[in-house]
Amino acid sequence: MPKIKITEQDLTVAVIPQSDNVVFVPIAVPGDSEVPTFEPTLVTSLAQLTALCPEASAQDDGWIIVKRLLESGLPVLVQGVTALSEVDWTITGLADKSKYDIRFLTAGAFEHSVTDSESSPAGLVDDGTNVLMMQCAKLRGDAVALCDHASTLTTSAEVKAYVGLVGEEGTFGAMFSPWVKFIEGGEEITLPGSFAFLAAYALSVLNSNPSWFAVAGAARGVVPGLVGTTANFGSYDINILQGRSTDENDLDTNEGVAINPICFVRPFGTLIWGNRTLKDNEGGTTALSFLNVRNLVSELKKVLYRTARGLTFEQNSDVLWIKFTSLLYPVLDRMLSGNGIASYRVIKQATTAKARLKASIRIFPIEAVEDFELSVVLEDESTTVTE
Numbered sequence: 001m002p003k004i005k006i007t008e009q010d011l012t013v014a015v016i017p018q019s020d021n022v023v024f025v026p027i028a029v030p031g032d033s034e035v036p037t038f039e040p041t042l043v044t045s046l047a048q049l050t051a052l053c054p055e056a057s058a059q060d061d062g063w064i065i066v067k068r069l070l071e072s073g074l075p076v077l078v079q080g081v082t083a084l085s086e087v088d089w090t091i092t093g094l095a096d097k098s099k100y101d102i103r104f105l106t107a108g109a110f111e112h113s114v115t116d117s118e119s120s121p122a123g124l125v126d127d128g129t130n131v132l133m134m135q136c137a138k139l140r141g142d143a144v145a146l147c148d149h150a151s152t153l154t155t156s157a158e159v160k161a162y163v164g165l166v167g168e169e170g171t172f173g174a175m176f177s178p179w180v181k182f183i184e185g186g187e188e189i190t191l192p193g194s195f196a197f198l199a200a201y202a203l204s205v206l207n208s209n210p211s212w213f214a215v216a217g218a219a220r221g222v223v224p225g226l227v228g229t230t231a232n233f234g235s236y237d238i239n240i241l242q243g244r245s246t247d248e249n250d251l252d253t254n255e256g257v258a259i260n261p262i263c264f265v266r267p268f269g270t271l272i273w274g275n276r277t278l279k280d281n282e283g284g285t286t287a288l289s290f291l292n293v294r295n296l297v298s299e300l301k302k303v304l305y306r307t308a309r310g311l312t313f314e315q316n317s318d319v320l321w322i323k324f325t326s327l328l329y330p331v332l333d334r335m336l337s338g339n340g341i342a343s344y345r346v347i348k349q350a351t352t353a354k355a356r357l358k359a360s361i362r363i364f365p366i367e368a369v370e371d372f373e374l375s376v377v378l379e380d381e382s383t384t385v386t387e
Helices: 046-052 061-071 129-140 156-163 167-172 193-206 235-242 291-311 318-337
Strands: 023-028 038-043 076-081 144-147 173-177 180-184 187-191 260-265 269-272 341-349 358-365
Touching (some): 023 061, 038 046, 046 061, 046 076, 061 187, 129 144, 129 167, 129 173, 144 193, 144 291, 156 173, 156 235, 167 173, 173 193, 180 193, 193 260, 193 269, 235 260, 291 318, 291 358, 318 358
Parallel strands (some): 144 173
Antiparallel strands (some): 038 076, 341 358
């Protein structure tokens, strides 16, 4: 009888998978022999976290933040430090894209200090960590710094004064206020506002929403497990935090930086009610004033980095351009069909430099709506007489 022989041979090798939506969280550890400090380590399960830093020895709410993020499906880059100042935000540290793939930078549960200053209207100055985080995000170009304020600040005026002006790095950062309350182990704990955003973001991604949808409002601003906040912000406070006019009929005023409130919104409950970066909007808003656009740009930059790295040292010919665009177009088409951009153009640019491929990717992003301008028009009923 004729025979057919079919064999198989496994020539694959183990590779490190790409992890999207990685959150950096520093954990405070005692630094003794029981729980020594450790370098940034990617963890994707609670078992990995426990092996790296046992719960009983963590001595920091940052451990709880990491635990909850892992339970929500987000991978976490964890670093064990005795003080927040030990975190290296520079180009040779977390800003090194060749070593770390990070979507969000946080300061974990470390408490931010408050410094008195005559240069600040309210006598409050950020402790410097938030600026370092935003500078790191800017150096990377593909991450967002989720900044926090001191937990002792509970009024909109204090929070607004604490942030102050943050410079060009503000487009790479966002802040959520106030601090939020959850139940952990039967007891109430208080965590930074940045965790509320991450919890809502994880839920949005779990529901198959793309990263460029605004994590705010009744649809995606619900924070799972939230039981309360450390301050109750009303409409007046929201306008102060967002840099908007307190006149409800003024839709155009945008001044300074904007902080995203976490507040009760009737009839939907307590929600994230803001989608702004920390960009200074004194001259008016731009696309990068909005956090959902920053997330979209971050995702596109990650794709460009991976694509370019994968094609490095390939022959610089028309075939290379075809390979490059064949990897890029599906992502741009997904952003187009997914209501993230209105259109795009990929343009190959001429260059006299040797061994270089130069291109421009032009996108037309779609911002999430914030204001509604509606009119109710009353008219007399028209009467038509015909013969």
